[in-house]
Amino acid sequence: MAALHNWLIDDAPASRFQARMGRSYGVMSRLIRNPLAVIGAIIISLLIITAIFAPWIATQSPLTQDLSGRLQPPSSDHWMGTDELGRDIWSRVVFGSRITLLIVTLVAVIAAPVGLLLGAVSGYFGGWADRILMGITDIFLSMPKLILALAFVAALGPGIENAVIAIAITTWPAYARIARAETLTFRNAEFVSAVQLQGASSARVIVGHILPLCSSSMIIRVTLDMAGIILTAAGLGFLGLGAQPPLPEWGAMISRGRTFILDQWWVATMPGFAIILVSLGFCFLGDGLRDVLDPKSEGK
C-alpha cells in the first residue's frame, strides 16, 4: 500500500501512465477531504445505482393502478403514499431517476462537445471565425434560456427527445465561451508552437492538444449546470411539454399532484424532494470539483 502511494505521488513519474494515475490520485485525495464534494458524490452515486437497479429498489410497478387505494398517505406499505390512480409514489420516484439521468446525460453528451469544439476552433483560429462564432454564441447567451427552451418545445412538440434537444440548444453557448477563454490562454504557448513546428495540422492541435486542456473546466461547468438542466427538464415536464404520461417524470408528477396539494400534500411534494436532492448533489459535487481542479477560486 505504501509502495503504491509512493509510486503515485512520485515527483518524477517514469511513464505517462504513472503521471496520469498520480494526477488522478492527487485529485481524488483532495476531493475526499472536501466534505461537500463527498456528499455530492454520494448523492450522485445513489442516483445512478437507483436508476440501474430500479426494478429491485421499487416496491411496486410504477405503472400499476389500484383505484381502490388511491391518494393513500405515506405508510409502511406505500413509503411516499399513492397518487390519484393508486400508483405507489416511491416506485414512481425510483423509476423517475432513470428519466432524469437519461435527460441530463443526453444534454451533456450533445451540448458539451458541441460547445467545446466551437469554442476551441473560435479561440484557436481567431479573426473572422472567432467573430462570427462568438457573435452567434453571444446572441444565444443574451437570451432567456427557459423561454427559448419553452418556445422550441412548443414548436417541436412535447416529448423527452424534443425536451433534450431544446435544452441542449440553450446550454451549448456557455460551454463555447469557456472553451474559447481556455483556448486563448494557451494558444500562444510554446508547446503548441512546438507541435505546429512538427507539422501538426490545426485539427490535430485542437483535438490532441487543446481540447484535453479545456476538459477540466468543462467538467466543472457541466456538473454545475446539471442542476439547472434538471430544473428546466422538470419545468418542461410540469407544463406537460416534457415526458408524457404515464412515464414517471418528476416534474410531470408534481403537476399531477397540483390539484391535491391542499389535502393530499404528498403527491406533489415527494417528487419535489427527489429533484432538490439530486440537484443539490450536482451542485455540491460541482463546487467541490471546482475547488480541487481550479485552485484559483477555492472556497468561493
Added chain:
Amino acid sequence: MFQAKTEFSPVQFSIPHSFGVRGRSHRGARIAKWNENHVSDANPTPDQLSRPASSTWQNNRPFTRIISHVGAFAITVFLTFLGLLAITFFIGRIVPIDPVLAVVGDRASNELYEATRVAMGLDRPLPQQFASYVIDVLHGDFGQSISTKRPVIEDLIRVFPATLEMATIGILIGILIGVPMGVTAAANQGTWLDQTIRTLGLLGYSVPAFWLGLVGLAIFYAHLRWTGGPGRIDIYYDGLIPPVTGLMLVDSLIAGNLQVFRNAVSHLVLPASILGFFSLAYIARMTRSFMLDQLNQEYVTTARVKGVSEFHVIWRHAFKPIRIPLITVIGLSYAGLLEGSVMIETIFSWPGIGNYLTTALLNADMNAVLGATLVIGAVFIIINKISDVLYNILDPRAR
C-alpha cells in the same frame, strides 16, 4: 510576445474590447473576468502587457474612442435583436402545424388553399419572409392570438405590468436580504454561518420554482392563512380601482384605496418572496465571492492594522469596490426573474406575461407564444446591455 503585440495592435484593440463587453453578459464569463482582473496582477498576460500602448493611444483621441465604442455597441445590440428575431422566425417555421390550414380549415379546396398561401406570403423565399416578419414586428404587429382573438401586442401590453410588479418586488427582496447575507458569509468565512448561507444559496439553484410555489401556497395560504391566494387581488375588489399604470400597488395608492392596497400586498407577498428567494441565492453567492476577493487584499490588512473597526473595514473599505460588479449581478438577476416568473405565474394564476405564455403554449397559439418570447427576450437583452453599459461607465478599469 511578438505575436501578442500584433494581435492587440492599437487599431484592433477597440474591436476585441467591445467584443469583451458583449461576452461579459454571461454570468460565468463575467466572473471569470473578475477573477482574471485579480489573478492577473501576479503574472501579466500578453493582453495586459500590451495595454499601456493602447491606452495612451486611446487617451490621445478620446472622441474617436467614444464613437467607436458607441458604434460597436449599437451594432452588437442590433445584431442580438436580429438574432432573437431569427430564432423566433425559425421556431415559427418549424412548427408542424400548417398555418394555412389553420386559417382555411381542413375542407378547403386546393384553389382556396393556394390563394391563402400566396396571400400570407408563404410562397416567397425565406429571406423575404424573414424581412417582412422583421418589418411587422418593428411595427408592433405580432399577429392575432387564437385564444383571445385580439392582437398579440395588445394582450402583451395588458399583461406585462403584472409581471413587472412581481419581479420588481422580488428583486428588492433579493437585494435587501441577499447582499447583507453575502457580506456576512464572507466576513465569517468557514464558520457555520458561512456554511448555512452557502447551502441556502445552493438551494436556490436546486429547488424547482413551481414546487416551492405550490408548497408555499399550501403552507402560507391554505394552512396558516397568512397571505392571499392565487391571483393579483380578491375577486370582489376586482375592477374597483381604475388602471393607470397597470401596477396594482401604485394604482390603488393613486386611487387612495388602502383596503385594495392591503389586499394586493397580501396577494403579492408570497409569489414575490419566492421569486426573491431565487435572486437572493444568486446575489448572496456572488456578493460573498466578490467580498472574499476584497478581504484578501492587502489594503484590508492595512486598515485592520491601523485599528479601523471591523464594521468599517467590511462596509466602508471592502464593500465599496464591489458595488460595481454587484450592479451587473443584480441586473442579470432581475432579467432572470422576468424569466423565472413564468413558472411562478403559472402556479399563482398571476395574470402576467409568463402565465400568458404558458396558456398560449397549451393552446398551440403560436403567434402569442412567439410574441411573448420576443418581448421577454427583448427585455432580457435590454437589461443585460444596460448593466453592461453601467459596468463600463462606473468601473474605472473598464474606462
